[in-house]
Amino acid sequence: MKPTEILKHEHRVIEKMISVLDAFCKNVEKGDFKREDAQKIVDFFKTFADKCHHGKEENMLFPEMEKAGVPKEGGPIGVMLFEHKQGRNFIKGMDSGIKENNAKSFLENARNYINLLKEHIYKEDNILFNIAEAHLTSKVQENLIERFEKFENEVIGKEVHEKYHELVHQMEKKYM
Numbered sequence: 234m235k236p237t238e239i240l241k242h243e244h245r246v247i248e249k250m251i252s253v254l255d256a257f258c259k260n261v262e263k264g265d266f267k268r269e270d271a272q273k274i275v276d277f278f279k280t281f282a283d284k285c286h287h288g289k290e291e292n293m294l295f296p297e298m299e300k301a302g303v304p305k306e307g308g309p310i311g312v313m314l315f316e317h318k319q320g321r322n323f324i325k326g327m328d329s330g331i332k333e334n335n336a337k338s339f340l341e342n343a344r345n346y347i348n349l350l351k352e353h354i355y356k357e358d359n360i361l362f363n364i365a366e367a368h369l370t371s372k373v374q375e376n377l378i379e380r381f382e383k384f385e386n387e388v389i390g391k392e393v394h395e396k397y398h399e400l401v402h403q404m405e406k407k408y409m
């Protein structure tokens with residue numbers, strides 16, 4: 234098992250919720266804006282995708298890649314960090330759309346978020362993670378797995394992780 238495989242697995246879970254959000258948007262377009270469900274979906278992206286998944290990338294994987302000589306600025310890591318930031322702005326936009334009951338603004342931010350995240354995941358799966366695997370020693374990779382687990386258990390909480398997996402299932406049943 235490699236740390237990049239763990240992150241790729243999380244990408245598959247995130248992609249499921251992206252499909253849910255896409256289906257949800259079609260309902261919103263038809264005038265059915267279920268704000269409570271919208272908030273649940275956005276909370277998944279805030280916690281599971283951003284805090285937990287991007288947290289592992291930004292605080293653990295990327296710094297190890299930099300230490301191994303992969304440049305941050307002007308390189309793929311810088312691009313990934315910038316895209317995480319853009320994603321956070323779209324999440325904020327979706328949040329305000331829900332709060333203000335502004336379906337149009339919610340939709341615009343959701344669509345942008347979907348497009349951004351799909352391409353972002355593609356780049357990591359096919360480019361960035363290959364660079365990581367080529368640069369990181371097996372010892373560093375093993376250490377990253379340990380830190381991922383520690384982060385998940387101590388900072389995020391195992392039950393939180395489970396809760397979001399369950400939410401993905403629920404929302405898939407409802408919207409897909």
Ligand SMILES: [Fe+2]
Binds near residue numbers: 290313317357
């Ligand atoms: Fe990322």
Ligand SMILES: [Fe+2]
Binds near residue numbers: 240
């Ligand atoms: Fe990622």
